[in-house]
Each structure stands twice: as C-alpha cells, then as structure tokens.
Amino acid sequence: MSATYENIVVEKDDGVTWLSLNRPEKRNAMSPQLHYEMDDALRWLAHDKDTRVLILTGKGQAFCAGQDLKLYFRETQNNPEERARAQQASNSWRWHRIVNFPKPTIAMVNGPCFGGAFTAVCACDIALAADEATFGLSEVNWGVIPGGIVSWNIAEMLSHRDAMFYAMTGLPFDGRKAAEIKLVNYSVPLADLREETLKIARILQEKNPFTLRYTKEAVRHVRGMSHDQAYNFLAAKLQALQHVDKEGGMQKGMSQFLDDKSYKPGFGAFKP
Ligand code: ACO
Numbered sequence: 001m002s003a004t005y006e007n008i009v010v011e012k013d014d015g016v017t018w019l020s021l022n023r024p025e026k027r028n029a030m031s032p033q034l035h036y037e038m039d040d041a042l043r044w045l046a047h048d049k050d051t052r053v054l055i056l057t058g059k060g061q062a063f064c065a066g067q068d069l070k071l072y073f074r075e076t077q078n079n080p081e082e083r084a085r086a087q088q089a090s091n092s093w094r095w096h097r098i099v100n101f102p103k104p105t106i107a108m109v110n111g112p113c114f115g116g117a118f119t120a121v122c123a124c125d126i127a128l129a130a131d132e133a134t135f136g137l138s139e140v141n142w143g144v145i146p147g148g149i150v151s152w153n154i155a156e157m158l159s160h161r162d163a164m165f166y167a168m169t170g171l172p173f174d175g176r177k178a179a180e181i182k183l184v185n186y187s188v189p190l191a192d193l194r195e196e197t198l199k200i201a202r203i204l205q206e207k208n209p210f211t212l213r214y215t216k217e218a219v220r221h222v223r224g225m226s227h228d229q230a231y232n233f234l235a236a237k238l239q240a241l242q243h244v245d246k247e248g249g250m251q252k253g254m255s256q257f258l259d260d261k262s263y264k265p266g267f268g269a270f271k272p
Contacts (some may be wrong), residue, residue, distance in 0.1 A: 003041065007034035009059060010041055016052040016201045017028035024060025027112055029068035032086035033075065039089040042097035052209060053201040054101060056124060057108040063133065066115030069142075090116070095149060099220065102213050104204040108197045109133045109175065109184060115150065121183065123151040125216050128197050129175035130190035135183065136172040156223075157183060210245040214238075 003010070011018040019041060021028035028034075045051050058064050067073060067090070076083035098105055098120060108122035112134045121127050129135075137154065139146045146154065146167050154163040162181045166173065176189035188196045204212065218237050222230040242250060256263035 004221035005037040007031065008037045008041060009245050012050050015052040015205045016055060016198065017096050018044060018057065019056050020059045021064050022059045026068065027062035027246065028058040029065040030090065030116060032061035032082065033069040035086055035089035035093060042093050046101055050229065051219060052205045053105055054103060055197055055201055057110055062111040063109045063113040063114055064117035064236065066117055080259045091148060094119040095123050104212055106197055106201060108193060110190065110193060114138050116148055119148055119153050120152050122157050126200065127184035128193065129178050129187040130185040130193045131175045131187045133175040134191045135171050135178050136170065137167045138170050140168060140170040208247050209251040210241060210247065211249050214241040226268040
C-alpha cells in the first residue's frame with residue numbers, strides 16, 4: 001500500500017522505509033496537517049509488507065523545529081476542537097504509534113531538532129544524529145514548559161542533571177553532545193549519516209522479524225517492573241514468541257549451530 005501526502009514523504013527502499021517530515025521551508029515544524037498525515041502513515045506502515053525497518057527523518061536541512069508555532073498554536077487558539085484534534089494526532093504518532101510500531105524504528109536526526117520533536121526521537125528504538133545537528137529544549141524561551149510528554153521523555157531518557165540543565169537553560173547542544181548524554185546512540189558527520197543509518201537498518205532487516213519485535217517489546221516494557229514481574233513477563237513473552245515465530249528461529253538456529261555447524265550466533269542472524 002502507498003499514499004500521497006503534502007507534508008510528509010514515504011519512500012521505500014528494498015525493505016527499508018524512509019518516513020520524512022517534508023516542510024523543509026519551515027524546518028519541518030509540525031502543523032496540524034502534518035500530524036494527521038504522520039498518524040495516518042504510521043497506522044498503515046505498521047502492517048505494510050514492504051516495510052521491515054522504518055527510518056524517521058526530515059527533508060532538507062532540519063529534522064524538525066518542533067510544533068509549528070503559527071499553525072499548531074496561534075491558529076488553533078480560538079478553535080478548541082481543531083486544537084484537540086491536532087493534539088490527539090500529535091500525541092498519537094509521536095509516541096504511541098512509534099513505540100508500538102511492530103518493526104524496528106530508527107530516528108535519523110539530520111539537523112535542528114527542537115521541543116516536541118524530542119518525543120519522536122525518544123520513541124524510536126534507535127537514534128543516530130549528525131555531529132552538526134542542533135538539539136534544543138527551547139520551551140523555556142517561549143514561556144512554556146516542555147509539554148506533551150517531552151518532560152517525561154527527557155526524565156526517562158537522560159540523567160536528572162542533564163534533563164534539568166537543558167530544560168531549564170534552553171541551551172542548544174550538538175549531535176556529539178546528544179550522543180554523550182545518550183539522547184541518541186551515536187553521531188557521525190552529516191555527510192556520512194544517511195549511509196550509516198542505512199547500514200544499521202540493513203543489519204536489523206536481516207534478523208528474524210518476530211524475534212526483533214518481541215525483543216523491543218521486552219526491553220521497552222520491563223522498565224518500571226520489579227525483578228519478579230520482569231522475570232514472569234519475560235518467561236511468558238518467550239513462550240509467546242516461540243508460538244508466533246513462523247521462521248522457527250530458535251530451532252533453526254540450534255540445528256544450524258549444533259548439527260550442521262554452519263552458523264555461529266556471535267556473528268549474526270541464523271540463515272532463514
Ligand atoms: N514554528 C513555525 N515556524 C517555524 C518554526 C516553528 N517551530 N521553526 C522555523 N519556522 C519557520 C521560520 O519562521 C521561517 O519561516 P519564514 O521563512 O516564513 O520566515 C522558516 O521556518 C525558516 O526558519 P529560519 O529561522 O529562517 O531557519 P534557520 O535555519 O535560520 O533556523 C531554527 C532554524 C534554529 C530551527 C529556527 O527556525 C528556530 O529556532 N525555530 C524555532 C525552534 C523552536 O523553538 N521550536 C518550538 C519548540 S517548542 C514546542 O515544540 C512545543
């Protein structure tokens with residue numbers, strides 16, 4: 001399936017789907033219409049057979065300059081129904097749809113990333129940035145708090161010191177710093193970012209998709225559980241995986257390692 005949008009672009013490349021915010025002239029600031037389109041795209045991409053890995057990024061020089069201050073805030077301030085609809089779509093795609101996406105997700109932060117864009121970065125399983133990218137929790141400069149769930153995102157993702165420092169000062173930081181404070185996994189020069197991101201996507205693409213899905217759900221959901229809850233949850237999850245795994249990953253892997261001696265798990269995925 002495919003669809004045509006005005007504010008985003010979906011591009012498929014042999015199993016990897018690039019989902020890009022596409023308002024480069026406004027640094028990909030998020031308008032209500034962009035939110036509706038992202039919410040729609042992530043809904044069908046979740047079940048799209050051509051999509052094995054999803055990369056979220058921005059067209060042009062920016063990743064995303066946060067909420068569109070004119071279209072999202074000013075133009076809906078006297079239209080509570082439209083504001084509520086936009087808010088619902090905004091929260092839906094930036095968090096729920098990405099977190100629950102059944103395939104691996106990578107945020108590729110290619111340039112400015114501000115405010116509400118942090119939520120989408122935190123929602124992705126993996127995040128890479130350009131060394132030159134600029135991150136900023138600029139809300140304090142607008143007289144607002146990091147809302148939506150941005151404060152919750154940074155409290156969960158960053159150390160208390162870094163979350164407080166960047167939220168309270170509003171000071172921008174670059175991709176290298178984002179990697180140092182673990183907002184992203186690592187950064188590379190902008191010139192290498194696309195190729196590096198695709199390399200990681202191809203590694204994920206080769207793995208058993210059922211195992212990947214259950215792995216990301218396991219790691220995501222054990223946060224906040226007690227040891228006993230996690231032990232119980234993971235045991236049930238493993239059982240469920242063996243039930244749904246149409247590729248029989250565990251049996252196949254063991255047979256390739258123990259019987260055929262054709263595969264060493266330390267070096268990669270089993271051969272389907
Ligand atoms: N909302 C609406 N329009 C925006 C936004 C935004 N968040 N960000 C950029 N734009 C528009 C600019 O107004 C400008 O429009 P114009 O050409 O009609 O004048 C256009 O995008 C290009 O922006 P520039 O500022 O000229 O681009 P530059 O590359 O110099 O700077 C940067 C990019 C750093 C992202 C700058 O635009 C900026 O600081 N934007 C605001 C970032 C921000 O604080 N976002 C809000 C976070 S709070 C929240 O999300 C709740």
